[in-house]
Amino acid sequence: MSYKIGLVGKPSVGKSSFFNSATMGDVPEGAYPFTTIDPSVGEAYVRVDCAAPEFDESCTPSVGFCDDGVRFVPTKLVDVAGLIPGAHEGKGLGNQFLTDLNEADVLIHVVDFSGKTDVEGEATEGHDPRDDVDFLExxxxxxxxxxxxxxxxxxxxxxxxxxxxxxxxxxxxxxxxxxxxxxxxxxxxxxxxxxxxxxxxxxxxxxxxxxxxxxxKPMCIAANKMDDPDARENFAEVTSDPEYDHLTFVPVSAHAAKALKKAADAGVVDYRAGDDEFEVVEDVSDEQRAGLERIRDHVDRYDGTGVQRALETALFDVMGAMAIFPGSANGSADEKGAFRDCFVLPEGSTTEDFAYHLHSDIGEGLLHGVDCRAGRQIGSDHELSDRDVVEVVTTN
Ligand SMILES: Nc1nc2c(ncn2[C@@H]2O[C@H](COP(=O)(O)OP(=O)(O)O)[C@@H](O)[C@H]2O)c(=O)[nH]1
Ligand SMILES: [Mg+2]
The missing domain is CATH 1.10.8.470 (Helicase, Ruva Protein; domain 3)
Structure with missing residues (x-):
């Protein structure tokens, strides 16, 4: 089971740009059938600090990958197109829209904070992003x-x-x-x-x-187009408006994310998705350099492009999910490697929930768990915490 994050928002706010930069496009062809069946569903990743270094191990992830101690755990991302007035009544792509929404565990509402698109997604000036937040809600x-x-x-x-x-x-x-x-x-x-x-x-x-x-339908707001000065002004205003205290806003530039990904793929910059810095490692034209410096301005200001942060905020903060590593109290490696898995579990999950998540037989045979970091036994109703390393002890 993996969680599904839905990207929603009116047309032209940057959903597809966000989606393309988050899904990385480096997923091996055919490994995930849904990517070819439905182009609006893709594989994104959430970052989790890998537990392996604490155990002096190097990990061998069964899914996703690990880059210098940062584990990229796969999650599904859906570009939910079709939000227009009356979508709930089936207007426009309404029915597809509702089906996609139904399947999403958590939503990221992408909003054009620059105020340069109107309700229909046409170019305008001075549109209040709060109208979009209200409209979707x-x-x-x-x-x-x-x-x-x-x-x-x-x-x-x-x-x-x-x-x-x-x-x-x-x-x-x-x-x-x-x-x-x-x-x-x-x-x-x-x-x-x-x-x-x-x-x-x-x-x-x-x-x-x-x-x-x-x-x-827990939701966070990706305040997109934050590379635009008008967006920054709107961001300051909206995030200090008490009417919107119930929402979490993440400043994002999908543009910056897309451009950085492209530059990294081309070997022009050294950059890991979600990082708060990057380095230009190739000779570039003056024009390219100027473009990269504009991106650097955004990345420095907001500690990254915001795309990864939005995904992780949705899953871990807004939805309250947590990452759990199956471990072993006496050394974490088995014949297939160490720290192969990192599972994302719902808020409040216990040792028993984790055991059932692994397999129903494991759940049924559960005796107790072991908190591998502390080296102590934990009960089946013990509530787990984010990044716990847990061994499950069963009767079989
Ligand atoms: N300035 C700026 N423009 C963006 C950003 N993200 C998307 N756009 C532009 O907004 C327009 C709509 O983007 P798109 O991803 O197709 O939006 P969608 O209709 O919501 O899928 C395009 O012209 C993008 O280049 C961003 O972060 N900053
Ligand atoms: Mg689109």
């Missing part, structure tokens, strides 16, 4: 509201006298959002509502749809 909320209404309808159409729970019908209707009955119940009560939709007015339903959306 509203579009998602309306989609959720429709599904919520269907769930309420399902509840209502149940047999008279039958013992029914609203959260059960809603959970069933919202199964694609992977929200459980118990959590739905907590959300309803948390909104100050009782468990009878007959008492919910329009505002209550909207508020409920919004809250469910926030929980099931």
């Amino acid at each position: 509203n579009e998602l909320d309306m989609w959720y509201l429709e599904i919520l209404e269907k769930g309420i309808e399902r509840y209502r159409s149940g047999y008279e006298g039958e013992e029914r729970a609203i959260e059960a019908d809603l959970a069933e209707q919202m199964s694609a959002f992977k929200i459980k009955e118990e959590e739905l119940k907590q959300v309803i009560l948390g909104q100050g509502l009782d468990l009878d939709p007959a008492d919910w007015d329009g505002t209550d339903r909207e508020g409920l749809a919004r809250e469910i959306r926030k929980r099931t």
Whole structure:
């Protein structure tokens, strides 16, 4: 299982540029079938500090790669095209749009912070990026509201006298959002509502749809085109606006990321994706040098191009996922190598969750875990932390 990060945003904000720079294009042909079936789904990576050096090992990753102590762990990235007004009703590419959204575990909303594209993606001046943030949130909320209404309808159409729970019908209707009955119940009560939709007015339903959306579609904002001075001005304004405190903003230049990747592929610069610096290692023309210096300005200012940071913020910060290395308490290497795997697990995962993630047999036979770094035993319900190195001890 690997997580799917969805890139959303209105046309011309830089989604494809972001996607192309993040998916690197160096994935071996045919190794990942979906890259050829659907060009909008690709393999990106999130960086994790490799645990191997701490154990005086050198790692042999089974997937992804390791570059000088930085592990690049594969994750799926989807370029979700088709956000236009009414997309939730199936307008434009609406249905494809909703299918792609359904499959995404977390969203990166790409916003043109320079304010130079209007709602339709046409060139303009002085567009407020906050309008785009509001627009996407509203579009998602309306989609959720429709599904919520269907769930309420399902509840209502149940047999008279039958013992029914609203959260059960809603959970069933919202199964694609992977929200459980118990959590739905907590959300309803948390909104100050009782468990009878007959008492919910329009505002209550909207508020409920919004809250469910926030929980099931965590999102961060890639503030793109930050190489443009107007974007920097907008960024300062939006990130200090308390109305937007609930969101995480990452300054990005997809342009810079794309150009650096190209230059690195061509051997002109020495640069590892996500790094906060690069070095020009070939002779370049004056024009190329000037271009690279403009990129350096952005990279210095924001500690990188922002593309890698946005992916990692989405997965690890906004979604709360963590990286776990399977290890072994007495030396980490087996015949196939050391630290071959690095798994990304959901927030709150325990030793037992990890064991089941490895294999259901391992989960069923679990005795306890070992925290390999500390060299101590951990219980099956012990909550793991990011970058833990864990051995699973089983009965078989
Ligand atoms: N200045 C600037 N322009 C960008 C950046 N990223 C994308 N663009 C430009 O914005 C336009 C739309 O980009 P594209 O990736 O096709 O956007 P999409 O429609 O959202 O997929 C193109 O002209 C890009 O060159 C960026 O980081 N900075
Ligand atoms: Mg595009």
